[in-house]
Amino acid sequence: MNERITQLLAQMAALEDELRSAVHDQESRMFFRIDGKRVEFERSVREAHLKLKKNVFRWLVTNRPQNLITGPVIYGMAVPLMLVDLCVTLYQWLCFPIYGIGRVKRGDYMVYDRQHLGYLNAFERFHCTYCEYANGLMAYMTEIVARTEQYFCPIKHARKILGTHARYNRFLDYGDAADYEARLEAFRVALGKDR
Template sequence: MMTEKIRTLLAEMNTLEEELAATLREEQSKMFFQIDGKRVQFERTVRAEHRKLKSNLLHWLVTYRPQNLLTGPIIYGMAVPLLLVDLCISVYQACCFPVYGIARVRRDNYIIFDRQNLEYLNIIEKFHCTYCAYGTGLLAYCTEIVSRTEQYFCPIKHARKMLGNHRRYAGFLEFGDAVDYEKKLEAYRVALGKPD
């Protein structure tokens, strides 16, 4: 059963997250860019300064760390399993979430490609950034889908401390809290039908 203290702490955490997001938006505005839909737009003078900072491709290749070049095939070889995970989790969500009444997770809220707008990155650096944005975004997308599934089937905290909890975990039932479990489980399920 969630105590009043836990509810208060969760509310405070939510307030701090909102304050952090507002502060980050303020910092972004100091960087002389605006977001227009999905497009990032820098001021003309900033774009020009960024272009001056871009590393020449030949210079970049010569000065690049050799261990990064050696491990490149291993890193980029992970693209195949990532694409397979993406396909599987997307099919899972498309098939199961409507049946369970769970709101769909929007992929474009997690997998964001905007670093190609940075003029100070050369083409190889932009490619690296695209790959990393896809990988980390995909894992966040998967985490949200699985966390909604966990909330639907088993919204119970673990007895032992777990590192890397997803954002829904803090609101789950305490381990061993059996009072009105079925009623509480139904409430968790109903809540999943509302989009975030």
């Protein structure tokens, strides 16, 4: 990887850290604090949230019909998602120790905090929990597969692709065969430090 790309990646990492900090500062102004896994709002905010909460009957009557009609299709995906979750988790628990790859921590990706929002009714909370699970699962799986790719084949594609994982930009350039085996081993050793 050339020096310019290394510098740009370092700048991107610094900007991502700065963005996370700015978002955190903005969230801090929303009058809540995190106590372990629990989010606690100030009393005035909790009261305001409860005033905005739509009761279940009103929500059902005013909800878009297409949302209610497609609900079974959306929630029918729960079984395949849980099956994939089980398979990917077993895969990393069985194979990563053999390869010397640090395991991906599920709790870093599975975050369930929207149930603390007082303005959501029971159906909305259920929807949020489902989306938190599905999106968290996709991020969790992406990291597991990214670590696997880094171990076996850390080479970029010839064509530009959308939606690459965080490790991809540091992979070897397509067609760059110089010292491939040594550099592949360096990628593998680095994975052992991701614990």
